[in-house]
Every structure is written in structure tokens, then in C-alpha cells.
Amino acid sequence: MSSQSSALFTDQYELTMLSAALADGSANRRCCFEVFARHLPDGRRYGVVAGTSRLVSALSNFHFGDAEIEVVSRFLDAATIGWLRDFRFSGDIDGYREGDFYFPGSPILSVRGTFAECVLLETLSLSILNHDSAIASAAARMVSAADGRPMVEMGARRTHEESAVAAARAAYLAGFASTSNLEAVRRYGVPGAGTAAHAFTLLHTTDRTNEAAAFRGQVAALGVGTTLLVDTYDITNGVKTAVEVAGPELGAVRIDSGDLGVLARQVRNQLDDLGATATKIVVSGDLDEYAIAALRSDPVDVYGVGTSVVVGSGAPTAGMVYKLVEVDGIPVEKRSSNKASRGGSKRAVRLSRDTGTLVEEVVYPAHAGAPHPAGLEARELMVPLVRGGVATLDTPTLEESRSYLAAGLVSLPWEGLRLSHGEPAIPVRFADSGSWRVR
């Protein structure tokens, strides 16, 4: 995206609503919009907030230049077009930290300003938060399942080329060790990683007897610390040839197909017998959190994860919505069936025992004081992100958000880390009444 305007990552109806509001004088009413999810996908126990700093960055490029004005001029009146030419968001935004959890009803983002300036940010906010949070939420489960073993994100080829970059960032935030995606390395400083391609072996084996030539070429260029791909033909032969070529100092072998648990045990034994006791085993091939967990007792050193992480492992979007909750200080709420929202600007605290274990999240009216029950620690969940249209100075780095989540995962009640379907890890309680629907 860089310095390209982000203003057209917007649905047309936001502009037509703006036009109507400017015409009837309601455009300058002070509003609060909130982002929240009505439920977690698929019986998940927690969600992970991601994308916040991408959103703050995109917001700074949200302006209508000539190219953007040309498009909206096709359906907007002159007054609205003139208003848009001068537009810069000048309101305030608070939100959950990147790398924090969210649960059904958590007020993940609070956008405050005039109706006109807030209504325009709906699509951009949701696109970024829904995508990045979906990936981070799936990735965090995989990281838990891997139980300390490093994971490489390698799913770029399975998703849109720009989604891939954001997905690599979100997976790293969630605890992945590295990515194969070079644009994510460049743009976000995610550590890069690469192994070997079947194509390289095939390139050297047109007579089908010379896998060794490929391994020799790779080791000569990349050193014995490289990872050789041993499953192009027969894995046992592949491992034998790999150690013959590279010696027992070979960095790693990669297995990308077959029954990965069985093959990992077999290859580990073979490597050990060949004296390559420090050679690592990298496995890949349709791994998701369940497959990763199933390999926990097998001698796997590194997981390569592709498709499942970049498509959110069954939940490619986080399902967050952006709703008007307050106008001129008065709470408003929709009453549509199954889509009710709760009026009023809100804040939230998360309560924990002195052991650090989370107990519940309490959402309370922004005008009220934060609840702080005796005997529990209470942590405010919303931090200032934008003031008067300008990003606050203390945006955390990606590394800081990554550490924040890693520390947070330790605080979940143990059942919150289960992969099976169930209730959210902690309940969300609304401090002032019980009428809010949370799933």
C-alpha cells in the first residue's frame, strides 16, 4: 500500500450516507463507532487482535486526491465532493493492543468524531482487522499445538499476494518463527526462511538416477547447513544420498508428503544410524493445528505451514462488525433479529487472579469508572491509538506485540488452550445490565 491513498478501500454506501448526512445537517453529530465480534468462529476459545498498527498506518493515507475524486464524482453531489477534497480524519481512536485476546463482545476498537469522518472508516477498519485477526487467531492455536517447536509460514502461494504479506506478519505476531515471504521480510522485518524445491531435484534428474547431483549443487552453493528435500522419489534413498553428499553435518532434511509421523520416526532413526544426529527434520504438507498436535510425540524439529495458516484454518475472516453506538452522547442500538448491538461508548478491563490466570473480561460504559473487584487484578484493555487524527507515539513494534501475546497465552485458563470446540476461555460480562447478546 505504501503511500498510495487508502480512501477507496471503502464501500460506496459510506459515501452516499455521507452525502445524505451533509445535506440534512446530521453529518457533524458527535459519534462513537465500535468494532466487535458477535462470536468466535467454530468453537474457538479465544481470538487474537491483529492489524491495529496496519490500520493506523493506512489511516494516515486515507485522503481523496484527484484519482479518488474522479471515481466518487460519478455518483456524488458537488458539496460532498468539495468536503471530501479537504477530508482528513481528525477524531480519536482507542483499541485493544495488537497481540491481545478478544472474546465475543469485546470492544476491540472505538472510533470517535463526527458522523461524517467516522462513517468513512468502516470498510478499511474491518478489512484490516478481520483479515489479520483471523490469521493471527489461527496461527496462535498452531503455535500452542507446536509446543515450542519453531514454525515457518510458507503459505503465500495459497492466498492473494498482498494478503500473503499481511498473513506472514500476523503469523509472526502469533509466534511463528519465520516466513518464506520476501515482501514480509522487506516490509515488516519478519525473519526470512527457505528450504529446497522439488523442481531443483527434478532439474537434475532427467535420467531419474541422479538425485545426488541436485544435492551436490545445493550444498556447494548453500553449504552443508542447508535443508535438503528428500521425498521427490524414495525417502530412504533420499536421506541416504543427502548424508552421503553433505556429510553428517547436514543442517536438515525436509519431508513434504506422506504420513509425516511415521516418516519422521523412520528418517530420525536413519539419520542417527548414519551419524547425522544433529541433522534436523522439517515437515510440511497440509499441516493445520490438529495435524501439528498429532505430531507432538514424533521427532519433528520444524513445521512448515502453508495453506491452513493463510486461510485462517477454516475461519478466513474474524467476523468483526463496525457499529454506531453513540450519537451526541446518547446510546443507540440496532434491534434487527440476531444482529442486535449494544448502545453506548464502552471500555473494558480484564480481571485476573494474583497467579496471573484470567478470570473474566468486563465491558463497562466509557463514562463510568472501571470496575475493580476486590482480590482481583484489573487491566485496562483499550489504549489510545489516534488523537486528533494523529497516531499516538507509543505504537508497539511487531516484536513487542509478539512478546505481548506470548506472555498472554500463559495467562489463559488451561482449558482455553484446548483445540477442541467449546466456550470462550473466559466470559465477557457487561457491567451495567444483562441484555447484550454475545453469540
Add this chain to the structure above:
Amino acid sequence: MSSQSSALFTDQYELTMLSAALADGSANRRCCFEVFARHLPDGRRYGVVAGTSRLVSALSNFHFGDAEIEVVSRFLDAATIGWLRDFRFSGDIDGYREGDFYFPGSPILSVRGTFAECVLLETLSLSILNHDSAIASAAARMVSAADGRPMVEMGARRTHEESAVAAARAAYLAGFASTSNLEAVRRYGVPGAGTAAHAFTLLHTTDRTNEAAAFRGQVAALGVGTTLLVDTYDITNGVKTAVEVAGPELGAVRIDSGDLGVLARQVRNQLDDLGATATKIVVSGDLDEYAIAALRSDPVDVYGVGTSVVVGSGAPTAGMVYKLVEVDGIPVEKRSSNKASRGGSKRAVRLSRDTGTLVEEVVYPAHAGAPHPAGLEARELMVPLVRGGVATLDTPTLEESRSYLAAGLVSLPWEGLRLSHGEPAIPVRFADSGSWRVR
């Protein structure tokens, strides 16, 4: 993406394989890589090729400038870096037309040139084709289910902001009438559409009794042809108020929640009783191809489709792979379990009866003549896309590809249009042997 380099939408291992191939002299071997899908997702009957022209466009920006060189210099040797500085793809690409069908094993793309230049295009090619084809494939099923009623794509908020633009394009290609996404309007000329937002009603109803004020504001600004959103509170009251404010010439009402079939019938009766017989009914809210089909007998005029289309309705990626199939004229193929590929550069024809109904697809060796059984029409499926690194001049427009698919859908055997799980609509046969796996 515009003129930004696309070279880092690439996995690191493609560069390390390039480095090894340059070092051992294999980099200049003449290669053919092919893109194909081993199976269609989820019992689908056909896939729709999309993204081809985005790929050709991205290819023209695939070069390593200073920013890209800086990143790859961290892990590559000087010789490879020097080679990359001069790199431009100079090979040939053939592929299926955008808007054509594909089936398991269809050689959707054929990339030919040196190993060095072809290996670098794997991730970019797959990212674009896997994403865009997943969306177009899901969207085409929805278009069939809608049975001629127009559909608006409005899913931008549920996916990455750039995926959203490509998804709007793919949905339009597949037969959607329009999109809410303004960047897709700007970049690809997709017709734009917008209705009304709950936030606009809420903005005017802080006393909860004044839905009419919102409708008046909208009609004053946008005319009686606008679409009013009637489900913020009570739908019957909403419809009554809408017609009172706009008169019987009101363009449309939108229902975004509840049992859409029941509500559509009820609202149609109410509108007719109020004399608003030409007022249309737009429905939206978690619609997928099955929900759309279920509304076929109800008085719905327009479908608004969001989440399900932009995430591929259960299949967010098309699962296509990019495989080396030929080196210096010699077929090569991987033998990994369940991931076998079929060696040799290929082409394909699709056979049909003189009624136009498709019979089968035949994939044949590129060096052989096209099969043409007596009594059947045979159409070549691969067209030249790139020659000597340069896009061919006759790239179809988005409108042409859209018409191409619309015509193609008429040629499927009737069971090919079924939404239920099953076999591909037509079989893919390999002309020279039976050893290829096509599940």
C-alpha cells in the same frame, strides 16, 4: 500494486534454488512448468480460471530494483545478485482463458524458458491464480443459483483490503452485476453499487421514534430511486415509513437480517398493498449459494453477497500447484505419495457435441497433434499469453472474459450446475496413458 515491483511476492527458496542452479550450471536448462489443480474443492463440479490478466500485468513489474536487491542480498551470493539485477522474464506463457472452466489436471498455465527465469514465478503465479480462481469459482455457483437475478458483491470488509479488490473483479467476471468496492470500480471498471447503512438510521433516531428523519434525509439527497434499509427496528414499520417518505416510486428496500424468505414475501405484499408495486426488494445477510438457491421462489429482486463470496464459500484457495514437468525436452515428474505429477509439456482440448454440450477434456503431449474424435467439436484451451517475456496483444477485457464464462455455463451438462457435492462436470482424459491421478 500498480508500478510497484512484484518481485518480492516470492518465496525465499526460489531464490536459493536459483543461486544453486547458477552455481552448478543447470540454470539455463530449458524448462516447462505447469499450473494445475489436483482436485476441485469440496465436491464442486467445475472451477473457473481467473487472475490470468492480473498475472500478466504483475509479470511486467517483476524486476529487482534497489529495494528488492537489498532484501535478497541478505542471503544470496554476489553472482546471483548480479544476475537478478538484469533479470526480466523472457520466456513464453500459454494458459487457459480467464473465464474458462478448469477441472482436476487441466494444464491451466504453461511457463517455458530457462530454469532460472521460470522458477522465480512460482509464488506470484499461484498467489494470483489460486485467489482469483477460488473467488470466481464460488461466485459462478452463486450466479447460477440466483437464476438471473442480479447480485451485488459487498464483501470487502470481510477480507484483506487488496484481496477485496481482486475478489470484486473475480465476482464480476463470474457474473455478479456490481460491487460496493470503490477501488474495484476505479481499477477494473466494475460497476459500483451502494444501498444504505444502519448507522445512518441510528444517526437520526437517538429518540428511537424518528426512523422517518433518516429516510427523509436519504431521499432528499439521493432521490426516491434510492434503497432504504428497513430492518433497523421493526420491518413492517420500516416499510410503512419508507413508502410514506419516498412515495410509491421508492426504488428499493433492503432487508439485512432475519428469515429472508418469509420477510421478502411479507414485505412484497405490504409494498404492493401500499401501491409500491415497482419497488424492489434487496436481501443480504450471510447469503451463500445454498441460501440464494433457497430463496428462488421468493420475491427477491437483488441479492447482496458479502462474506461467502470473498472467502470462496468454504474454499478460500483453489489449491493449484506449479510444477516442473519438462527439462531440455525430457519429461520429469515427482513420485511423492499422493502428490504425483505427470511429466511433459501438455496442451488440452475440450470436446463437445454439436448441440454445444461438453463431453470431456483431453490433455495431450504438447509435441503431439490435438485429438479430434469424429462427430465431436474440439476446442483448443490454451492461448498464448506471453511471448519472449512480452504480453500478447489480444488479452481479453474483463467484459469479454465475463461473457466467455456466461456462454460457457450454458455448455455444461446439466448435472454440472448442481450445487450438491459430486464428480467434476466432465472427465479429464490424458491422451497418452492412464497413469495420471485425477481425484
